Amino acid sequence: MDLFHILGSGARFDKKRFNDDISLFEPQKQKKPVKNVVNDRETQASLLQEIDFFHNSKSAIIETLGNEQLPNEGQNVSDLHNIYGFQQYLCKNLDSAGYKQPTPVQMQTIPIILHGRDAMAMAPTGSGKTLAYILPILHDLNSHKKIGYRALIISPTRELAKQIYIEFKKMCVGKKFKICMLTKATAATQAQDPHLRQKFDILISTPLRLVHAISQDNIDLKNVRHLVLDEADKLLELGFLEQTDEIFAACSNIKLQKYLFSATLPSGVESLANNFMKDPIRIVVGLKNAATETIKQQLIYVGEENGKLTAIRQTIQEGGLKPPVLIFVQSIERAKELFHELIYDGINVDVIHAERTKAQRDSIVLNFRQGKIWVLIATELMARGIDFKGVNLVINYDFPQSIQSYIHRIGRTGRAGKSGEAITYYTKEDAPYLKRVVVSKDNFQNSVSALTPRPFLEMSK
Numbered sequence: 191m192d193l194f195h196i197l198g199s200g201a202r203f204d205k206k207r208f209n210d211d212i213s214l215f216e217p218q219k220q221k222k223p224v225k226n227v228v229n230d231r232e233t234q235a236s237l238l239q240e241i242d243f244f245h246n247s248k249s250a251i252i253e254t255l256g257n258e259q260l261p262n263e264g265q266n267v268s269d270l271h272n273i274y275g276f277q278q279y280l281c282k283n284l285d286s287a288g289y290k291q292p293t294p295v296q297m298q299t300i301p302i303i304l305h306g307r308d309a310m311a312m313a314p315t316g317s318g319k320t321l322a323y324i325l326p327i328l329h330d331l332n333s334h335k336k337i338g339y340r341a342l343i344i345s346p347t348r349e350l351a352k353q354i355y356i357e358f359k360k361m362c363v364g365k366k367f368k369i370c371m372l373t374k375a376t377a378a379t380q381a382q383d384p385h386l387r388q389k390f391d392i393l394i395s396t397p398l399r400l401v402h403a404i405s406q407d408n409i410d411l412k413n414v415r416h417l418v419l420d421e422a423d424k425l426l427e428l429g430f431l432e433q434t435d436e437i438f439a440a441c442s443n444i445k446l447q448k449y450l451f452s453a454t455l456p457s458g459v460e461s462l463a464n465n466f467m468k469d470p471i472r473i474v475v476g477l478k479n480a481a482t483e484t485i486k487q488q489l490i491y492v493g494e495e496n497g498k499l500t501a502i503r504q505t506i507q508e509g510g511l512k513p514p515v516l517i518f519v520q521s522i523e524r525a526k527e528l529f530h531e532l533i534y535d536g537i538n539v540d541v542i543h544a545e546r547t548k549a550q551r552d553s554i555v556l557n558f559r560q561g562k563i564w565v566l567i568a569t570e571l572m573a574r575g576i577d578f579k580g581v582n583l584v585i586n587y588d589f590p591q592s593i594q595s596y597i598h599r600i601g602r603t604g605r606a607g608k609s610g611e612a613i614t615y616y617t618k619e620d621a622p623y624l625k626r627v628v629v630s631k632d633n634f635q636n637s638v639s640a641l642t643p644r645p646f647l648e649m650s651k
């Protein structure tokens with residue numbers, strides 16, 4: 191089972207359940223079982239070259255031995271030959287973006303997708319799941335073709351869809367790929383000119399917008415080979431499920447591969463997903479359905495409802511509100527109320543929710559990213575996927591309704607290995623629900639920094 195262990199670095203596979211999958215990765219019998227031998231070169235050489243895509247073997251063995259450090263010997267850019275061979279433009283773009291090494295979820299997911307398998311990937315917030323599908327998709331698409339959409343990414347919110355679009359664009363520099371983010375305007379132009387639809391390679395959309403286009407016969411998804419559900423558990427919840435189902439139905443290509451990504455995939459959702467996925471490989475990085483370990487979490491008892499405002503004002507007076515700060519509330523009304531309180535206190539604050547216009551939302555997101563807004567009050571709209579790089583503090587002003595909501599909300603800080611802080615206020619009424627969100631940090635395994643992956647540069651031909 192050593193090969194599978196090596197494959198599984200940074201991830202946890204349900205070996206019992208996916209025994210068949212495991213055997214797929216074992217085309218030949220190991221000569222002899224290897225017991226935690228770090229420098230057994232013979233063992234490493236016997237790895238299936240095509241699966242050991244990132245040459246992860248070291249990090250896996252490090253894991254076995256308790257994170258012991260190994261020298262980086264043998265890692266040579268020029269001598270690495272890999273049957274996938276990422277194109278130079280990808281490596282260049284990764285380098286320009288400052289991405290030197292793949293994160294664990296990227297290490298695990300990329301080879302699985304490139305091997306033509308469906309995948310369900312669960313990895314902490316801010317662990318790089320977006321790139322974990324962007325890279326193999328771009329690699330597989332190879333170059334621009336005029337045959338219509340070949341990859342489709344579904345996101346629950348327009349804000350996240352836009353962020354994914356920007357990340358794709360960043361990775362496509364130097365290639366002629368055409369990417370479309372479906373909006374009212376882009377849908378209308380494609381409705382008017384069917385030839386235009388052939389022009390694009392990749393489509394990114396929210397479910398509702400796409401289902402509308404499908405129902406109007408304005409979009410053709412028959413050539414889609416890669417379908418990603420980003421924030422998959424959200425997209426498979428009641429309310430989105432019907433739309434997601436219609437999208438699946440429209441993707442009729444028999445070679446379609448499906449991928450689910452989220453920091454949280456409750457077991458009910460997983461069972462549901464198993465019904466429509468083809469032999470999916472399940473990837474779990476870290477502890478399933480748990481918060482990221484780089485976030486310092488605090489629960490603060492505020493007694494009554496009005497204790498929250500007192501608590502936040504006290505934190506401000508004590509200079510404990512280091513911007514940028516994101517504050518989550520439960521409803522649009524609550525967001526508006528808190529905004530008026532904080533603006534009255536002279537704080538550089540703004541508020542984002544579904545009642546603000548698209549233009550306002552775009553400009554708020556941009557201003558918050560650029561540091562022009564210090565404190566942003568948000569509803570659940572901003573809880574998932576949004577990557578604000580430097581958020582120092584997340585405050586759950588209103589207690590989250592589920593563990594999933596808690597994980598995603600606080601996951602807006604402590605991203606990409608950075609540290610962050612999360613404060614959750616709770617009142618007497620919230621006390622019975624506390625257990626839902628209190629997750630033992632000690633149980634968390636395989637943090638991003640615990641692994642020593644191969645540099646991206648070594649993926650090129």
Ligand SMILES: Nc1ncnc2c1ncn2[C@@H]1O[C@H](COP(=O)(O)OP(=O)(O)OP(=O)(O)O)[C@@H](O)[C@H]1O
Binds near residue numbers: 317318319
């Ligand atoms: N290999 C890498 N090296 C360094 N930074 C990376 C790498 N891959 C991604 N990142 C950065 O990590 C951050 C988080 O990535 P991403 O938004 O994909 O996380 P996520 O896992 O999708 O989080 P969430 O669950 O909140 O959606 C981004 O700022 C991204 O630019």
